[in-house]
Amino acid sequence: MKHIRNFCIIAHIDHGKSTLADRLLEFTQTVGARDMQAQLLDDMDLERERGITIKSHAIQMDYFHKGEKYTLNLIDTPGHVDFSYEVSRSIAACEGALLLVDASQGTEAQTISNLYLALNNDLVIIPVLNKIDLPGAMPEEIKDEMVDLLGCDRDDIIPASGKEGIGVPEILAAIVERIPPPTGDPNAPLQALIFDSHFNSYRGIEVIFRIKNGSIRKGEKVKFMNTGKEYNADEIGILGLEQEPRDRMECGDVGYLISGIKVAKEVKVGDTITSFDNPAAAAIQGFADVKPMVFAGIYPVETSEFEDLREAMEKLQLNDAALVWEPETSAALGFGFRCGFLGMLHMEIVQERLEREFDMTVITTVPSVRFEVMTTKGELRQVSAPADMPEPNLIDYIEEPFIRAQIITKADYVGGIMGLCMDKRSILKNQVYLTADRVELQFEMPLAEVVFDFFDKLKTISRGYASLDYEFMDNRESDMVKLDVMLNGDKVDALSAIVHRSKSYEWGKKLCEKLRELIPRQQFEIAIQAAIGQKIIARETLSALRKDVLAKCYGGDISRKRKLLEKQKKGKKRMRQVGNVEIPQEAFMAVLKIN
Amino acid sequence: MHLYLHIPFCKQACHYCDFHFSTNLSQKRPLVEAMVREIEQRHAYLPTNKLQTIYFGGGTPSLLTEAELDLLVNSIHQHFTLVDGFNGQPPEITLEANPDDLADPVRLAMLRRYANRLSIGIQTFDESTLRWMNRAHNANEAKLAVYRAREAGFDNLSIDLIYGVSDSIWSRDLEQALTLNVPHISAYNLTIEPDTAFGRWLAKGKLTAVDESLSARQFTQLSSTLVDAGYVHYEISNFAKPDQYAQHNSAYWQRRPYLGIGPSAHSYDGVSRQHNVANNSLYSKGINTGTTIAEREILTAADQVNEYLLTGLRTIWGCRLSELDAMLGESFLSKQAPTISKLQQTGWLICAENDLKLTESGKLFADRVASELFVE
Numbered sequence: 001m002k003h004i005r006n007f008c009i010i011a012h013i014d015h016g017k018s019t020l021a022d023r024l025l026e027f028t029q030t031v032g033a034r035d036m037q038a039q040l041l042d043d044m045d046l047e048r049e050r051g052i053t054i055k056s057h058a059i060q061m062d063y064f065h066k067g068e069k070y071t072l073n074l075i076d077t078p079g080h081v082d083f084s085y086e087v088s089r090s091i092a093a094c095e096g097a098l099l100l101v102d103a104s105q106g107t108e109a110q111t112i113s114n115l116y117l118a119l120n121n122d123l124v125i126i127p128v129l130n131k132i133d134l135p136g137a138m139p140e141e142i143k144d145e146m147v148d149l150l151g152c153d154r155d156d157i158i159p160a161s162g163k164e165g166i167g168v169p170e171i172l173a174a175i176v177e178r179i180p181p182p183t184g185d186p187n188a189p190l191q192a193l194i195f196d197s198h199f200n201s202y203r204g205i206e207v208i209f210r211i212k213n214g215s216i217r218k219g220e221k222v223k224f225m226n227t228g229k230e231y232n233a234d235e236i237g238i239l240g241l242e243q244e245p246r247d248r249m250e251c252g253d254v255g256y257l258i259s260g261i262k263v264a265k266e267v268k269v270g271d272t273i274t275s276f277d278n279p280a281a282a283a284i285q286g287f288a289d290v291k292p293m294v295f296a297g298i299y300p301v302e303t304s305e306f307e308d309l310r311e312a313m314e315k316l317q318l319n320d321a322a323l324v325w326e327p328e329t330s331a332a333l334g335f336g337f338r339c340g341f342l343g344m345l346h347m348e349i350v351q352e353r354l355e356r357e358f359d360m361t362v363i364t365t366v367p368s369v370r371f372e373v374m375t376t377k378g379e380l381r382q383v384s385a386p387a388d389m390p391e392p393n394l395i396d397y398i399e400e401p402f403i404r405a406q407i408i409t410k411a412d413y414v415g416g417i418m419g420l421c422m423d424k425r426s427i428l429k430n431q432v433y434l435t436a437d438r439v440e441l442q443f444e445m446p447l448a449e450v451v452f453d454f455f456d457k458l459k460t461i462s463r464g465y466a467s468l469d470y471e472f473m474d475n476r477e478s479d480m481v482k483l484d485v486m487l488n489g490d491k492v493d494a495l496s497a498i499v500h501r502s503k504s505y506e507w508g509k510k511l512c513e514k515l516r517e518l519i520p521r522q523q524f525e526i527a528i529q530a531a532i533g534q535k536i537i538a539r540e541t542l543s544a545l546r547k548d549v550l551a552k553c554y555g556g557d558i559s560r561k562r563k564l565l566e567k568q569k570k571g572k573k574r575m576r577q578v579g580n581v582e583i584p585q586e587a588f589m590a591v592l593k594i595n
Numbered sequence: 596m597h598l599y600l601h602i603p604f605c606k607q608a609c610h611y612c613d614f615h616f617s618t619n620l621s622q623k624r625p626l627v628e629a630m631v632r633e634i635e636q637r638h639a640y641l642p643t644n645k646l647q648t649i650y651f652g653g654g655t656p657s658l659l660t661e662a663e664l665d666l667l668v669n670s671i672h673q674h675f676t677l678v679d680g681f682n683g684q685p686p687e688i689t690l691e692a693n694p695d696d697l698a699d700p701v702r703l704a705m706l707r708r709y710a711n712r713l714s715i716g717i718q719t720f721d722e723s724t725l726r727w728m729n730r731a732h733n734a735n736e737a738k739l740a741v742y743r744a745r746e747a748g749f750d751n752l753s754i755d756l757i758y759g760v761s762d763s764i765w766s767r768d769l770e771q772a773l774t775l776n777v778p779h780i781s782a783y784n785l786t787i788e789p790d791t792a793f794g795r796w797l798a799k800g801k802l803t804a805v806d807e808s809l810s811a812r813q814f815t816q817l818s819s820t821l822v823d824a825g826y827v828h829y830e831i832s833n834f835a836k837p838d839q840y841a842q843h844n845s846a847y848w849q850r851r852p853y854l855g856i857g858p859s860a861h862s863y864d865g866v867s868r869q870h871n872v873a874n875n876s877l878y879s880k881g882i883n884t885g886t887t888i889a890e891r892e893i894l895t896a897a898d899q900v901n902e903y904l905l906t907g908l909r910t911i912w913g914c915r916l917s918e919l920d921a922m923l924g925e926s927f928l929s930k931q932a933p934t935i936s937k938l939q940q941t942g943w944l945i946c947a948e949n950d951l952k953l954t955e956s957g958k959l960f961a962d963r964v965a966s967e968l969f970v971e
């Protein structure tokens with residue numbers, strides 16, 4: 001055990017985590033230069049392109065230090081706020097962490113919150129100043145920041161460049177010298193922390209774990225303590241570049257388990273694996289069942305593709321345990337699914353994966369959070385879709401989820417960001433200058449406001465120099481209303497949204513204006529109205545279309561015209577009909593970008 | 596069978612026109628020679644060598660010299676025989692002409708030797724609109740053209756008009772057109788095509804799009820005015836005195852085979868369509884070296900049905916259900932029953948006896964009706 005080191009890398013998106021990880025793998029010859037593909041740890045195309053890690057990973061390296069062989073387990077962590085619970089479990093599987101900070105950008109909100117997670121788990125922190133080769137690097141300023149943040153010695157900070165390979169030997173040496181070996185009782189009953197799972201289409205779910213106490217044998221019967229499920233450890237092994245099966249794994253080891261589990265949902269990150277015959281007295285602390293925070297309907301663009309979409313969703317769920325869904329019917333969109341996501345990025349990822357991996361184009365409806373609605377009958381209802389909202393006269397009060405948001409930005413943008421947050425019904429709780437130029441702002445804000453284009457706006461206002469982290473706080477009473485959209489008097493359920501009353505007029509007006517642009521004129525006038533209950537709060541009128549032809553049609557026009565009309569017809573087929581009005585799919589998407 | 600000849604030259608570019616043409620008149624003669632060669636190469640394209648109509652289109656065919664017309668017509672006579680049309684009418688030989696080319700009686704007399712029908716591109720009788728469109732003629736020439744053509748022996752005349760500019764101009768244009776008492780009138784809604792001067796102005800915001808309700812209004816006015824004056828509205832953009840329908844154009848709408856000669860010309864042999872390259876020098880080079888200049892597309896059954904719907908519904912004949920069934924290999928009526936009944940309810944389509952036809956209000960939505968009936 002004393003030759004094992006388990007560590008993770010804490011870094012903000014783009015601060016070079018994956019590149020540095022690649023260098024560590026190269027230096028320890030875990031992977032030959034020939035097999036090297038940039039950002040090896042990010043398997044999914046989507047991860048490589050976006051430069052973010054969606055799923056966490058683990059990889060084992062052998063490293064010789066002062067003549068002794070060490071086993072280093074690098075536990076990669078997902079790099080986004082939506083996945084903070086997964087991050088916390090990955091951190092709990094480690095004894096140390098590399099804190100990677102970009103020498104030109106400084107620490108960001110997420111880095112700090114993940115750092116706190118690591119410190120709470122008593123991890124040893126190795127500060128690394130990355131990208132020192134860049135022309136814009138300000139090593140001395142950022143070092144000041146890191147010293148302030150960590151209370152560490154200035155000399156503890158290792159200057160590095162993942163790209164140039166600078167600092168890699170020093171980092172490896174520090175891992176061995178500064179991070180303690182795992183502790184734990186090899187003879188105690190098995191306690192292994194599940195910190196990730198992967199889907200393999202041939203072998204089912206691969207459970208990734210870290211043994212905290214005891215050991216595990218191949219073929220042994222095991223139990224997952226929180227779900228209560230029992231399995232046979234059909235295969236266990238370590239995670240090199242490829243999986244390497246082992247007969248036995250010991251306290252402190254990191255590895256995988258295959259036991260014929262088919263669906264990711266069955267495996268809960270944070271759960272404890274124990275031995276069936278000799279179970280541990282208690283599970284490892286910190287288990288939580290992650291709950292979706294953001295909800296939206298997902299519908300196939302072509303109504304006939306519902307079954308294909310179902311199949312795709314089922315496959316997605318195999319390796320995305322956080323995704324929940326159930327069938328939903330919309331009068332406007334037909335058959336689809338009500339989905340729950342961890343956050344907005346998670347929602348985007350699901351959408352993109354549906355497109356890339358399953359070639360499905362989908363319509364996503366207005367995202368919503370989960371409201372708690374107390375009815376006048378004293379019934380408490382959870383409402384995460386506008387359609388489920390009771391009529392206004394049946395509502396006693398509504399509570400909405402609030403988050404604690406932490407934003408780190410350059411001082412120049414503080415004004416703009418404050419303005420944005422105030423506009424989003426936020427309460428400023430704290431403002432700290434990390435350096436003369438960098439500020440940390442803390443807000444309490446309604447999650448419902450974050451799900452609409454908050455990130456985009458934050459990025460725009462700060463020209464990209466703002467990072468956000470948040471956590472759920474509590475539910476608070478709010479004056480929420482359900483805003484409906486009607487076309488010639490017919491409600492379009494897919495365009496309804498639950499919004500704060502103070503914003504409902506503006507929302508209704510903008511939405512009606514946008515729809516007026518997007519709905520093609522038809523041979524009759526169309527009234528576009530926004531309403532709260534029975535009360536119309538906004539209206540736009542789309543005048544009738546008087547003609548759609550009168551051009552000439554001779555010998556040279558026939559083919560071209562036929563093709564043009566065939567193309568238009570295809571587009572029209574994708575439209576949805578509500579009452580007698582045809583609505584293009586863009587109109588449903590427009591709601592997402594209403595501001 | 597029907598022969599189209601595309602003469603891709605104009606004195607100047609009209610601001611609305613997106614047909615293929617060049618203003619480099621020095622290439623006219625060599626290009627005509629290439630067209631003669633194309634006739635030699637492709638005369639067997641059609642199932643028979645009997646021609647009922649010939650159409651000189653463009654561009655501006657009235658720019659052709661006697662020698663050039665001679666070359667073309669001699670070649671045609673060498674390879675084809677002219678026969679009476681499908682209504683027992685004599686072969687129709689139409690030549691598109693601009694009023695400014697019809698000022699000279701000698702020239703008109705020359706043209707009369709090669710053609711028995713003129714299609715005169717008047718477009719409007721309004722001076723300022725003619726200038727705005729960059730037409731080569733003036734209002735006076737527009738009016739005189741028809742009289743001079745008649746004097747030269749052209750009884751079979753058609754004029755082109757464009758509407759969609761202003762109500763007052765259109766009313767005057769219609770009035771003027773009626774006084775000319777020509778047997779045939781083609782009237783087009785001004786359409787702003789991207790690759791034209793108007794299209795570029797529109798993109799830059801220098802021009803506002805043609806007001807669609809104004810166009811609809813003027814179309815209705817056009818139809819009622821001309822029908823009252825004894826014209827038959829036999830195709831959306833075409834009006835004729837009884838039995839004076841354009842035979843050549845009717846062939847397009849009735850899916851008869853035609854051969855198109857010249858750059859950008861389209862041909863149809865009953866099962867496929869093809870078109871020549873829309874570039875004079877590539878065309879000449881291709882013809883002179885015997886390399887291919889055409890793109891051909893074989894029509895599927897669905898393509899044929901859709902083309903028939905597209906062209907047929909625009910005409911007074913409509914679409915014959917028995918023909919649709921034959922192309923489709925199943926009953927069109929039962930295949931498209933819900934759509935047909937929806938369109939009937941909207942008041943755009945009638946299904947009379949064995950034919951599908953547009954109603955008066957349906958004519959304003961002909962494209963939409965056709966595409967809704969399209970099959971896959």
